[in-house]
Amino acid sequence: MAGRKQRNRRHRGAPNGAGKKGNYDRKDAYYRRAKAEGYRSRAAYKLLEVAERYQLLPRGGRILDLGCWPGGWLQVAAAVAGPNATIVGVDLKETEPLPGVTVLTGDVRDVAALEAVRRATPGGAYDVVLADLSPNLSGVKSSDEARASELNDMTIAVAEAVLVPGGKLLMKTFMSGETQAMMRRARSGFSSVRLTNLAASRKGSGEQYLVARDRRPRAPDFG
Numbered sequence: 527m528a529g530r531k532q533r534n535r536r537h538r539g540a541p542n543g544a545g546k547k548g549n550y551d552r553k554d555a556y557y558r559r560a561k562a563e564g565y566r567s568r569a570a571y572k573l574l575e576v577a578e579r580y581q582l583l584p585r586g587g588r589i590l591d592l593g594c595w596p597g598g599w600l601q602v603a604a605a606v607a608g609p610n611a612t613i614v615g616v617d618l619k620e621t622e623p624l625p626g627v628t629v630l631t632g633d634v635r636d637v638a639a640l641e642a643v644r645r646a647t648p649g650g651a652y653d654v655v656l657a658d659l660s661p662n663l664s665g666v667k668s669s670d671e672a673r674a675s676e677l678n679d680m681t682i683a684v685a686e687a688v689l690v691p692g693g694k695l696l697m698k699t700f701m702s703g704e705t706q707a708m709m710r711r712a713r714s715g716f717s718s719v720r721l722t723n724l725a726a727s728r729k730g731s732g733e734q735y736l737v738a739r740d741r742r743p744r745a746p747d748f749g
């Protein structure tokens with residue numbers, strides 16, 4: 527049993543290592559359902575679940591998806607927000623085109639990617655930012671947590687930069703020593719912030735989703 531299955535498991539845990547203990551079944555019920563229903567990823571069911579719970583995808587809204595490949599969340603966003611919505615996705619990997627969706631290839635940590643994201647919507651502003659970003663895992667807990675934390679900080683900064691007042695952020699996160707600091711950071715920019723677990727998350731993945739609503743208006747800049 528020390529064959530391929532065992533080796534794959536080593537690389538699939540959360541930054542806190544929680545996934546290493548779980549019974550990882552890559553082709554679980556959500557995976558099979560996604561295949562049958564034409565979604566590009568099983569992650570689509572996470573967005574369907576959380577978007578309904580928190581009303582995250584307004585019809586005709588401007589929606590930005592950070593870490594969008596292969597595009598399951600983009601499919602859900604396009605279907606729920608409808609034909610008048612503006613849906614923009616960005617990922618390090620090239621995403622196959624989707625009707626009615628703008629897909630960009632880039633690193634969300636680069637200024638160039640943020641500029642491209644702004645150019646992709648009228649006025650450069652969004653109503654909703656989604657982020658299902660996963661860092662490349664090294665297997666070393668401290669450095670994996672640092673990478674995940676860097677992506678979370680970057681996501682909150684991007685959301686604060688592009689969201690309209692009242693806007694919403696949905697962000698994947700992993701429980702770690704940085705969680706409380708991340709919550710404080712999010713609360714400084716949003717009136718309502720909470721962490722939620724989703725039924726569609728893989729058992730033992732250690733992932734949670736931060737839902738931040740009501741982006742606070744920016745302080746006037748007198749400089």
Ligand SMILES: C[S@@+](CC[C@H](N)C(=O)[O-])C[C@H]1O[C@@H](n2cnc3c(N)ncnc32)[C@H](O)[C@@H]1O
Nearest residue numbers: 567569593595596597598599618633634658660
């Ligand atoms: C779990 S997948 C997203 C799945 C997607 N929500 C879906 O429904 O299909 C995470 C993605 O984050 C992307 N990613 C990680 N770091 C990134 C970065 N710095 N900039 C852009 N994308 C990044 C990865 O390339 C990967 O495709």
